[in-house]
Amino acid sequence: MFEAVAFYLFAFLTITMFYITVTTSQALYALSTLAAGMIFISAFFFILGADFLGAVQIIVYTGAVMALYAFGMMFFDTTREVKEKNGNKYIVVGLSAIAAVMVVAIFSAPIISTNMQAFYPMVEGAGNTQQVGMVLFTKYLIPFEVAAIMLLVAMVAGIVLAGKKMDLSLTLMNAEEIQAIEDEKNKKVLS
């Protein structure tokens, strides 16, 4: 009974939050409801007994949305409405309808075919966290490592984009060139 109540409550809350995220024209509303929706989703993990994933959902998305807030602060006056450019409305409606149909089709396909089987049965006595670890480091090891490499690539790219004078390499320059750069720096400070 509690599970049903919790499910419908959080389903309603999540959908409402994301609806506001999409439809509102104020950056602060959109960000706040996005954060709230992401956190409410964790309730479904808790209901399904996947405690670890629920907690990770909370931790990851609070951090991720917090970074979005920072960008929101930089680009908008968050207390005022943003004037949006609405392009061709038919394209938007059409694409979102196709996307919705495809998501429903993908997730309902295994139910119809009744071919769902658990390849890796539950390990007796192992907790929720241990089970996630076992699957992650056996069956899904390669996707896991590839995701790690992707994050590393993104991090290096971010550093290169944000860093100054990244095209210069002090190890490849001789003493005079380095001295010239130093002089340039000192000139700016002195003047």
Place this chain on the structure above:
Amino acid sequence: MDNAYLIETIIKVVVILLVFSALAGIGTYFERKILAFMQRRLGPMNVGPYGLLQVAADGIKLFTKEDIIPSGVVSPIFKIAPVITAATAFMAAAAIPFLPSFTVFGYEVHPIVADIDIGILYVLGIMAIGLFGPLLGGMASANKFALLSAARAAAVFISYEVVTGLATLAPIMMVGSLSLIDFNNYQADNGWIIWSQPLAFILFWIAAFAETGRTPFHLIANDHEIIDGFGTEYSGMRWGLFFIGEYANMFFISFVIPIIFLGGFGDGTVLGAFALLGKMAFFFFFFLWTRAAWPDVRPDQLMWLCWKVLMPLAVINVVITGFVMMF
């Protein structure tokens, strides 16, 4: 789910809520007295004996003050922001074992609302949501100082979160579980974790100051601008909720540090229970002590400290722990 369990849970929730709301008020009294003692002042003295009723006077003031919503603010977000801080502080308490289990009239009581498998992750995650309160309050206030404070809240958040996670990782590897009760039992058998993880202890302790926004990292509320940062536009009980959230968070993290590193309540005797309360009191006192002794750091210094000093140390600590456990 039987009725006894349901009633027990509801009673526990109500007790925790009442006790820690009251403690948040009394905590402000302690803070003012201790700060006064360290600065050779008297602190609150006029209301009641030794100023003890100052808490009640403050409570009356907060509850009866007019709740002003300025016209320029984004009012739904402005109104909900203090509630987020206070509510998440108490939600985090659900997975903290405050005392060892005891028996009342033949009925065994576990003083923890929900002993979930992932206790420590849950506590840290929910406490992290608490920082949305200052952030949203600051951004919705339509006030430049409040907006600056919100920007700092975001900076603090992205700095300390990695350090807390990595610092707790090494003890988690040793215990092999995320439940705070398992942490306690492991230490009852094998000795306190602080002796094998002193570095993780210090890192977690430093990060706890950032997590609760206490003084060396109290840069969320722009004290040096003689303004209350995200709380500038707030009045009455909404401001009071921010306050309750901050102090409740201090109490809860003061429980979590001893449970993870200092043996918690030990083997569960009455002595162990008092020892946990004593350790909690020390860590709470230490929050106030630092406030009297240390200046605030700048936001960029905090980020430098967290990302360039504490995080590499935490990673090295995790790697060394892994090697020691493997061989």
